[in-house]
Each structure stands twice: as C-alpha cells, then as structure tokens.
Amino acid sequence: MAVLVTGGAGYIGSHTVAALHERGEEIVIVDNLQQGHRDAILGGKLYVGDLRDEAFLDHVFSENEIDSVIHFAANSLVGESMTNPGKYYHNNVYGTLCLLEAMNKHGVKRIVFSSTAATYGEPERVPIAESDRTMPTNTYGETKLAMEKMMKWFDTAHGIRYVSLRYFNAAGAHESGKIGEDHSPETHLVPIVLQAALGQRSHISVFGEDYSTEDGTCVRDYVHVSDLADAHILAVDRLRREEASAIYNLGSGQGFSVKQVIDIARAVTERDIPVVYEARRSGDPAVLIASSERARQELGWEPKRDKLEDIIRSAWQWHLANPQGYAKA
The missing domain is CATH 3.90.25.10 (UDP-galactose 4-epimerase, domain 1)
Incomplete structure (x- = not known):
C-alpha cells in the first residue's frame, strides 16, 4: 500500500517524501511542478498533473493501491492571495474538493492535511492553542480553513478521517544536503x-x-522542515491506528x-x-x-x-x- 503525497516536489512535501522513503514506504507523488522541483524528489513515483483534472486523478488512484494521502498541494503566498483571491479559492479549495471526491470514489479513508497558522488570524492569546478562535486575516488562511471544514464534512458523510497540521514558519534543509528551500518568487x-x-x-x-x-x-515561530516531515508521518500512523480526526499545531x-x-x-x-x-x-x-x-x-x-x-x-x-x-x- 502506498502513501500519496500531493505537492511532493515542493519544499515541505519533498522533505516528507524523503522521510517516507527512509522508512521504506511506497510513495506516489502528484505535483504539477508549478512550484515543485523534480530534483527535490528522493524517492517514490511521480505523476505530473493537476488535482483539478478528474481524469488524471482517477488514473493515479486506479493505477496504485493508495492507503493514505498527505496533502501539501496549494498556493501559499499571502500577498498574492489578497490581490488574486479567485486563484486561491480555485486551486486550494476546489483542488481539495476534487481530491476528496477521488478519495471517496476509490475508498481511501485517511488524509493528513498541511494547514497553517494563518487560520487563526490575529491571535487572542500567545501561545496559540488549537481551540482558539479562527479568524483569518488573509485569503490564503481563509482557503486553508475552508479546506479543513470541507474535510470535517467529508469525515461526517463518508468516513474520510483527517489530521490537520497547523504550522508556522518552516525553515532549514535536509541533513543529507540534497534538498532545501527554493521558491520562485521567494517570499520566505x-x-x-x-x-x-x-x-x-x-x-x-x-x-x-x-x-x-x-x-x-x-x-x-520557526520549525525545522524535517521536524515537520516527521509530524506528517506520525499523523499518518495515527490514522492507520483508526484514531479519530484531529487538528494539531506544530511549532517550537x-x-x-x-x-x-x-x-x-x-x-x-x-x-x-x-x-x-x-x-x-x-x-x-x-x-x-x-x-x-x-x-x-x-x-x-x-x-x-x-x-x-x-x-x-x-x-x-x-x-x-x-x-x-x-x-x-
């Protein structure tokens, strides 16, 4: 059984693929390479395509025995999200809807979601707890919150359990020196x-x-990217133990x-x-x-x-x- 990693050629996605590969998991990667890099992939099988392409997704799920999904694929520039909100709703929210529908069609019932601290907006208190108010101050955070809520209702209706990981600023590079952070444009x-x-x-x-x-x-709050990768794998393990859906903050x-x-x-x-x-x-x-x-x-x-x-x-x-x-x- 394989783990499907969407956005697996991106920064945090590629580090998670590397960690999965190191522990011997079968890995399927979906990335449109809009921001990802082929050279960042240290293991697994890459499919180049878009989550919003129903036929493409159906092909990926049909060709592989997928056990769980780790979902990174999204646009994530705060400034751009404020000037072009439609792009963020179409790619992030609609793309996630397409993914969840494909999962339901093919009987895949576990998803780990790469969320964000931007779901909280201006915090009521510091440090922020998962139970605190969510009131995003930018479109990017709003779309991530909408994606979380969508997963909640797919869990209720279809039993697709999820772990949403809300994290803060990822930084650093893989200890092997083979992969690091390279965005275009760079905003981090x-x-x-x-x-x-x-x-x-x-x-x-x-x-x-x-x-x-x-x-x-x-x-x-800055977290090493490899520590974030570890958390995504721990979240997959939680879902494989048939534990309930959950939301976690990740930070230092x-x-x-x-x-x-x-x-x-x-x-x-x-x-x-x-x-x-x-x-x-x-x-x-x-x-x-x-x-x-x-x-x-x-x-x-x-x-x-x-x-x-x-x-x-x-x-x-x-x-x-x-x-x-x-x-x-």
Whole structure:
C-alpha cells in the first residue's frame, strides 16, 4: 500500500517524501511542478498533473493501491492571495474538493492535511492553542480553513478521517544536503535573508517596524522542515491506528522577530545583510507562536532540531552549495 503525497516536489512535501522513503514506504507523488522541483524528489513515483483534472486523478488512484494521502498541494503566498483571491479559492479549495471526491470514489479513508497558522488570524492569546478562535486575516488562511471544514464534512458523510497540521514558519534543509528551500518568487524570510548574504539581493525588506512587539517587527515561530516531515508521518500512523480526526499545531513554542532572524543569520553567515524598512503588508498578524502540547502528547511529536541558529545554519549550507537553487548550470 502506498502513501500519496500531493505537492511532493515542493519544499515541505519533498522533505516528507524523503522521510517516507527512509522508512521504506511506497510513495506516489502528484505535483504539477508549478512550484515543485523534480530534483527535490528522493524517492517514490511521480505523476505530473493537476488535482483539478478528474481524469488524471482517477488514473493515479486506479493505477496504485493508495492507503493514505498527505496533502501539501496549494498556493501559499499571502500577498498574492489578497490581490488574486479567485486563484486561491480555485486551486486550494476546489483542488481539495476534487481530491476528496477521488478519495471517496476509490475508498481511501485517511488524509493528513498541511494547514497553517494563518487560520487563526490575529491571535487572542500567545501561545496559540488549537481551540482558539479562527479568524483569518488573509485569503490564503481563509482557503486553508475552508479546506479543513470541507474535510470535517467529508469525515461526517463518508468516513474520510483527517489530521490537520497547523504550522508556522518552516525553515532549514535536509541533513543529507540534497534538498532545501527554493521558491520562485521567494517570499520566505530565511531564504531571502540568505540570498542577501550571498549577494543575490541588494537588501532584505522588512515590512513594518511599528507592530506591538518588543522591537516593532513581526514575531514568528520557526520549525525545522524535517521536524515537520516527521509530524506528517506520525499523523499518518495515527490514522492507520483508526484514531479519530484531529487538528494539531506544530511549532517550537518560542518566537523570533524579523530583526532577530536577520541578526542570527548575520552571525551564522558572517556576512553583511543590508536592511530596508518598508510599509506593512496587508494581512500580516503581529505575533504567531504555537502551543504544540497536544501534538506532543497525542502524536508523540518532539522537534529534534529546535535551535534557530542550527536551522539557519542548515539552510545556509544548502544555499552555499546550491546558490541557484535547483536550477542547472
């Protein structure tokens, strides 16, 4: 029996595929390669196509004995989601509907969902618990919340059990050095800072320095990408034990401001990283820090790579070795 990984050629998806491969799982990957990279796939069988293509999905499910699904495939740029919400509803929400309908048609009853802390919006308290209010401040978070709710009703109607993992800022690179973070355009703070350290950017833009935080810049919770991959596999194991659907936060439990991340990157790289301060971006909450107690207790998840210096160092080593990302010279 195989695990189907949608978006498995992407950043977190590829690290999860690598972890599944390391433990001997049969893996089927679906990715349209809009943002993913063939070279990031370290195991499994790749099908290039779109979740919204019913015939394509039917072919994938018919050709493989799929036991469980891990669902990463989605557009995820907060800024773009605010200017082009239709794209996010069509790809994220409709794409998930197509996936769930295909799962139901083929009798696949387990799905682990890559959700987001953006479902909470501006938090009522820090650290955020799974029971806290969900009120997204951007279209991206709203679509992820809609996807979660859709899974709830497919569970009620069709018995498709789910685990939704709401996590915060993924960072770092695989310990093998073979895979890392490469988006186009790049919008994540850590790789942007490292691109500035490499001289590929003239500066790093900091959006807003008047937030209600200690140094005025946004505070986020950073988790090593391989720790996130481990959590997805633990969630598959939970569903295979026939346990009920659940939602878990994944985070380190500590927050770092944008300025702190830049300072740590300067220390790790021993290079200058120029900064330009700009206006706030629409939809950015001031502070997002997770409580992961439920995931620790019920999934047995324990982050092994929880020091931000080490996370950034692993990313820096990958970027030094792959300054153009996965692009071939």
